Amino acid sequence: DVHLLESGGGLVQPGGSLRLSCAASNFNFRTYAMSWVRQAPGKGLEWVSSLTAGGENTFYADSVKGRFTFSRDNSKNTLYLQLNSLRAEDTAIYYCGRVMFGPTYYFDSWGQGTLVTVSS
Amino acid sequence: EIVLTQSPATLSLSPGERATLSCRASQTIYNYLAWYQQKLGQAPRLLIYDTSKRATGIPARFSGSGAGTDFTLTISSLEPEDFAFYYCQQRRDWPITFGGGTKVEIK
Numbered sequence: 001d002v003h004l005l006e007s008g009g010g011l012v013q014p015g016g017s018l019r020l021s022c023a024a025s026n027f028n029f030r031t032y033a034m035s036w037v038r039q040a041p042g043k044g045l046e047w048v049s050s051l052t053a054g055g056e057n058t059f060y061a062d063s064v065k066g067r068f069t070f071s072r073d074n075s076k077n078t079l080y081l082q083l084n085s086l087r088a089e090d091t092a093i094y095y096c097g098r099v100m101f102g103p104t105y106y107f108d109s110w111g112q113g114t115l116v117t118v119s120s
Numbered sequence: 121e122i123v124l125t126q127s128p129a130t131l132s133l134s135p136g137e138r139a140t141l142s143c144r145a146s147q148t149i150y151n152y153l154a155w156y157q158q159k160l161g162q163a164p165r166l167l168i169y170d171t172s173k174r175a176t177g178i179p180a181r182f183s184g185s186g187a188g189t190d191f192t193l194t195i196s197s198l199e200p201e202d203f204a205f206y207y208c209q210q211r212r213d214w215p216i217t218f219g220g221g222t223k224v225e226i227k
Contacts (some may be wrong), residue, residue, distance in 0.1 A: 035216075037164075045156070045164065045207050047216040061215050095163055105211040106154040108175060110163035 002027050002109040004096050009114030016086050020114055022079040022096030027109075030054075030074040033099035035107060036081050038092035038116075048094070049081065050105065064090075086118045122146055122210050124219035132227040139195040141222045143208035148188045152212040155184055155193045159204045167206075168193065198224070 008020040022034075036048040049070040050059045058070050069082040079096055093115050097107035123146040133139055143153065151171040156164040166175040168184035171191060181196040195202055203226050208219040 044221045045158075045209075045218040047209075047218065050216070059214055100166075100169065104169065105216055106166060106169045106209070107156075107164070108166045108169075110165070112163055 002098060004098065004109060004111035006094060006096050006111045006114035009094065009116045011117045011119065012086055013120050014087060014118055016118070018083045018086065018116060020081040020083065020094055020096075020116070022081075022111055024077045024079070024096075024098070027098070029077040032101065033103040033105070034072065034079050035097045035099055035105075036070065036079075036094055037097055037107065037110075038090075038094045039113075040089075040092045043092075046092070050099065051079070052103070083116065086116075088118050090116060091118045092116060121215055122149060122213055122217050124208050124210055124217055126206075126208060126219035126222050128222060129220070130223045130225060132225050133198055134227045135198050135200055137198050139193075139198055139202070139224055141193040141195075141206055141224070143186075143191045143193070143219050145189045145191075145210060145212075149210045149212035151187055152210055153184075153186070153191050154209045154211070155182075156207045156209065157202075157204050158207065164207065195224075 003025045005023045035050040051070045067085045071080045093113040095113045096111045098109040100106045100108040125144045127142045155168040158164040172184045183194045206222045
């Protein structure tokens with residue numbers, strides 16, 4: 001089975017930074033585009049960012065553009081999401097998701113998520 | 121940005137009943153629509169993609185239909201494990217967007 005494991009979440013003050021990681025296993029990681037989706041407490045799903053398989057192209061939601069940076073290390077089967085200038089509204093569970101092959105930009109496998117709380 | 125509007129917000133049904141969930145797009149998304157199921161405390165799970173194709177391992181009681189701007193997820197006969205939140209998602213254009221969700225609860 002595809003396995004995705006997020007880490008790096010925690011409590012951070014407004015204006016602070018955090019780096020999330022997502023370790024992938026049991027599939028050919030380097031051939032898949034990947035994404036991050038977040039969910040604020042009690043709210044719906046919000047797409048955050050997507051990155052192509054080779055890392056050439058990155059797409060961001062307007063709400064995080066210029067503050068978040070999505071990268072990957074295909075030699076380590078790992079994704080990274082650098083979160084800077086954090087705001088209270090960034091508080092959410094952050095899920096990494098595998099993009100269905102194509103890429104289709106549907107998400108066919110998800111991690112269990114890591115919680116980011118932005119509060120003073 | 122393409123806005124997806126899901127209705128109803130809550131659907132109260134009994135096991136064995138048919139569930140019909142709606143997702144309407146603010147502009148045409150052709151057939152580039154997916155549906156996800158999310159249970160409390162769990163990650164979402166892909167059910168349907170490209171409007172009507174079932175993802176791997178998804179039971180046949182889940183079906184999708186529609187085109188253009190109006191889409192439907194149908195659960196033909198609700199099982200106890202189907203009571204959950206459901207979200208639609210479009211990939212027609214950036215940014216990728218999700219609908220606000222429908223909660224299917226036990227009546």
